[in-house]
Amino acid sequence: MKIVSTIAQLKSIIHQAKTEGKSIGLVPTMGYLHEGHLALATTAKKENDLVVMSIFVNPTQFGPNEDFESYPRDLERDTQQAESVGVDIIFAPSVQEMYPEDGGISISAGRQAKLLCGATRPGHFDGVIQVVTKLFHIVEPTRAYFGQKDAQQVAIIQTLVRDFNFPLEIRTLPIVREKDGLAKSSRNVYLTQQERMEAPAIYEALLVAQEEFLEKGDRAVAIGLARKHIANHTSGEIDYIELLSYPDLKVVTNDTKNFLLAAAVYIGKTRLIDNIIFSLEGETANV
Amino acid sequence: MKIVSTIAQLKSIIHQAKTEGKSIGLVPTMGYLHEGHLALATTAKKENDLVVMSIFVNPTQFGPNEDFESYPRDLERDTQQAESVGVDIIFAPSVQEMYPEDGGISISAGRQAKLLCGATRPGHFDGVIQVVTKLFHIVEPTRAYFGQKDAQQVAIIQTLVRDFNFPLEIRTLPIVREKDGLAKSSRNVYLTQQERMEAPAIYEALLVAQEEFLEKGDRAVAIGLARKHIANHTSGEIDYIELLSYPDLKVVTNDTKNFLLAAAVYIGKTRLIDNIIFSLEGETANV
Numbered sequence: 001m002k003i004v005s006t007i008a009q010l011k012s013i014i015h016q017a018k019t020e021g022k023s024i025g026l027v028p029t030m031g032y033l034h035e036g037h038l039a040l041a042t043t044a045k046k047e048n049d050l051v052v053m054s055i056f057v058n059p060t061q062f063g064p065n066e067d068f069e070s071y072p073r074d075l076e077r078d079t080q081q082a083e084s085v086g087v088d089i090i091f092a093p094s095v096q097e098m099y100p101e102d103g104g105i106s107i108s109a110g111r112q113a114k115l116l117c118g119a120t121r122p123g124h125f126d127g128v129i130q131v132v133t134k135l136f137h138i139v140e141p142t143r144a145y146f147g148q149k150d151a152q153q154v155a156i157i158q159t160l161v162r163d164f165n166f167p168l169e170i171r172t173l174p175i176v177r178e179k180d181g182l183a184k185s186s187r188n189v190y191l192t193q194q195e196r197m198e199a200p201a202i203y204e205a206l207l208v209a210q211e212e213f214l215e216k217g218d219r220a221v222a223i224g225l226a227r228k229h230i231a232n233h234t235s236g237e238i239d240y241i242e243l244l245s246y247p248d249l250k251v252v253t254n255d256t257k258n259f260l261l262a263a264a265v266y267i268g269k270t271r272l273i274d275n276i277i278f279s280l281e282g283e284t285a286n287v
Numbered sequence: 288m289k290i291v292s293t294i295a296q297l298k299s300i301i302h303q304a305k306t307e308g309k310s311i312g313l314v315p316t317m318g319y320l321h322e323g324h325l326a327l328a329t330t331a332k333k334e335n336d337l338v339v340m341s342i343f344v345n346p347t348q349f350g351p352n353e354d355f356e357s358y359p360r361d362l363e364r365d366t367q368q369a370e371s372v373g374v375d376i377i378f379a380p381s382v383q384e385m386y387p388e389d390g391g392i393s394i395s396a397g398r399q400a401k402l403l404c405g406a407t408r409p410g411h412f413d414g415v416i417q418v419v420t421k422l423f424h425i426v427e428p429t430r431a432y433f434g435q436k437d438a439q440q441v442a443i444i445q446t447l448v449r450d451f452n453f454p455l456e457i458r459t460l461p462i463v464r465e466k467d468g469l470a471k472s473s474r475n476v477y478l479t480q481q482e483r484m485e486a487p488a489i490y491e492a493l494l495v496a497q498e499e500f501l502e503k504g505d506r507a508v509a510i511g512l513a514r515k516h517i518a519n520h521t522s523g524e525i526d527y528i529e530l531l532s533y534p535d536l537k538v539v540t541n542d543t544k545n546f547l548l549a550a551a552v553y554i555g556k557t558r559l560i561d562n563i564i565f566s567l568e569g570e571t572a573n574v
Contacts, residue, residue: 007452019308103446104397105416111391129392130451137452159390165294165424 001083003090007098007138010052010091014140022049026141028132031055031092032072032186033081036176040145043173045086052139053082054091056098061127072189091139098134107133109156112249116152116262117273120239128153129160136166143169147176149183151260151275155247175274177203183274190270201233202265202274209241210261210276219243219252222261230265239264239271246277288370290377294385294425297339297378301427309336313428315419318342318379319359319473320368323463327432330460332373339426340369341378343385348414359476378426385421394420396443399536403439403549404560407526415440416447423453430456434463436470438547438562442534462561464490470561477557488520489552489561496528497548497563506530506539509548517552526551526558533564 004010017024025044029037037053044051055078062068075092082090106126109118113125136144146154154172161170176184181203182196191199209226213219226241245252246260262275291297304311312331316324324340331338342365349355362379369377393413396405400412423431433441441459448457463471468490469483478486496513500506513528532539533547549562 011454018305021306101450103450104399105394105443105447105450106397107392107394109392134452137454140454156392160392163388163390163392165421167298167424167427 001079001087001090003079003092005091005093005097007093010089010138013089014052014138017050018140023142024048024139025051026135026139026144027051027053027087028135028144028146029053029055030057030071030186031078032074032189033078034176034184034186034188036147036149036184038081038085039176040147040173041082041085041087043171044143044145047171048142050089051087052089052091052141053087054093054135054139056091056093056131058098058127058131059095060099060130061124063121063123066121067187072186098131106130109160112152112156112159115244115249116240116242117264118152120264120271125153125156129156132157132160136168141168143171145171145173147174148172148277149175149185149273149275151246151262151277152249155249155260158247183272185272187270187272191267195267195270198234198236199267199272201230201236202263202267202272204233205229205241206261206263206274206276209243210278213243213259213261214278214280226261226263230263234265234267236265236267239266288366288374288377290366290379292378292380292384294380297376297425300376301339301425304337305427310429311335311426312338313422313426313431314338314340314374315422315431315433316340316342317344317358317473318365319361319476320365321463321471321473321475323434323436323471325368325372326463327434327460328369328372328374330458331430331432334430334458335428337376338374339376339378339428340374341380341422341426343378343380343418345385345414345418346382347386347417348411350408350410353408354474359473385418393417396447399439399443399446402531402536403527403529404551405439407551407558412440412443416443419444419447423455428455430458432458432460435459435564436462436472436560436562438533438549438564439536442536442547445534470559472559474557474559478554482555482557485521485523486554486559488517488523489550489554489559491520492516492528493548493550493561493563496530497565500530500546500548501565501567513548513550517550521552521554523552523554526553 025048027040027044057071059068107129109125118125158170180200182200205226208229209222212225213222223241241263243261245256246258260277264273312335314327314331344358346355394416396412405412445457467487469487492513495516496509499512500509510528528550530548532543533545547564551560
């Protein structure tokens with residue numbers, strides 16, 4: 001495995017791989033890897049000749065009062081874990097390497113970014129698609145891998161790829177969970193022991209709401225039950241719990257086929273997100 | 288030569304060419320070809336294994352009161368001319384093919400687009416970089432060819448490619464002129480005989496201003512002379528005459544190395560643009 005920190009060096013490796021007709025899998029991450037990231041890399045390894053994992057805490061997707069500075073970083077541990085699942089190249093650039101100049105061109109995520117996490121984190125998804133666009137152009141992947149945990153992010157990136165004709169395939173893989181159901185997240189490290197014990201209630205609440213909605217079909221009642229579950233089982237504060245169509249993120253109607261049931265909850269100071277994507281048959285839908 | 292109207296068909300040809308290790312030259316046009324376009328294609332042919340010329344009058348770069356509907360079109364003549372200079376593929380999609388859906392993601396050209404043509408045509412350069420981004424992703428060119436006549440467009444596209452790491456090279460070629468100096472333009476066809484006789488005064492005015500600036504170094508005086516020349520020799524109305532640094536399009540200072548002297552003038556109802564890019568040594572600068 002190689003660790004590369006400059007765009008020029010990475011492009012030279014990519015150029016060589018392309019010349020040899022190799023397929024390239026890209027796993028974009030902000031590092032501090034957990035089993036969710038490793039599952040993406042494992043699948044990327046199965047499906048491609050060369051796997052590039054980017055590790056870059058992207059400043060442009062953090063708001064001024066968010067955790068960019070304190071976001072957990074551990075490149076050494078990440079490197080070992082990435083190597084263990086067969087990653088070929090780690091791309092770990094500096095902020096200066098990724099953003100040396102700013103000519104003022106901006107990309108804006110639009111309607112899909114105005115709700116859910118986008119309502120609480122204005123500009124977040126603009127930063128996401130900015131860095132994703134750059135990574136797509138630098139790595140020129142055949143396939144890029146994202147976790148369903150960031151379901152809204154996946155929906156927006158799918159729109160980006162569709163509407164701007166990026167020559168690659170987006171692959172989305174299911175959420176990886178702890179044994180007690182808590183979605184794996186780099187931010188779980190922020191939790192105190194007490195908070196960690198409360199955190200699985202987020203997923204439980206989503207399951208309660210899903211069951212209610214599949215049975216009775218009433219969105220408001222389902223969300224109400226989820227809110228109640230979180231209030232009863234945590235000391236946390238709900239940012240949102242919402243049920244929308246997926247991947248277009250619109251109000252649910254009788255014609256909606258795939259549903260996104262998503263929540264963001266502050267457990268202590270840590271904002272955790274989770275979701276379930278499902279169809280009326282109750283199965284997890286393909287995203 | 289092949290004429291292709293769907294993205295799917297073009298991508299299949301591109302995929303084949305890439306597999307064979309061929310370099311690809313892209314010449315993006317709005318059709319109604321003149322010698323300027325053909326010079327781009329001729330150079331593209333010399334420098335690449337496969338030349339794709341897109342012919343697409345892009346609605347998103349026209350304002351509501353501009354000439355999108357009446358913009359001259361003649362695909363048959365364009366086809367013959369493109370073939371005569373060795374274009375391999377003409378990509379002539381419909382508007383529906385290029386913009387089937389709108390997920391709300393937008394790209395905005397920023398500071399460089401607020402002045403010169405951008406001041407008169409708000410949104411124009413946003414539309415340009417939208418369609419150029421799509422074309423770059425569809426064609427995946429090794430090199431893309433643009434004429435210096437649209438100097439501001441070239442500057443903005445260079446910023447786009449630099450700041451978003453597009454894996455391609457922008458090649459810019461000099462303005463091709465009629466014998467009397469008028470810059471070749473698809474819009475010249477709009478001119479009446481009288482207007483056509485007046486139109487070369489735009490380039491003459493730029494030459495007068497360039498000479499004055501190189502001699503005395505006073506931007507305002509140079510521009511004043513150009514304005515006077517146009518007033519004296521045409522019935523037209525000046526949109527702008529400006530001298531800026533190039534390609535960053537900033538106010539000229541003592542440190543400025545490359546200069547853009549640019550004009551837009553309404554001759555009758557037809558808005559014509561022209562420019563000279565030069566260094567203090569007076570030569571045409573490489574752009």
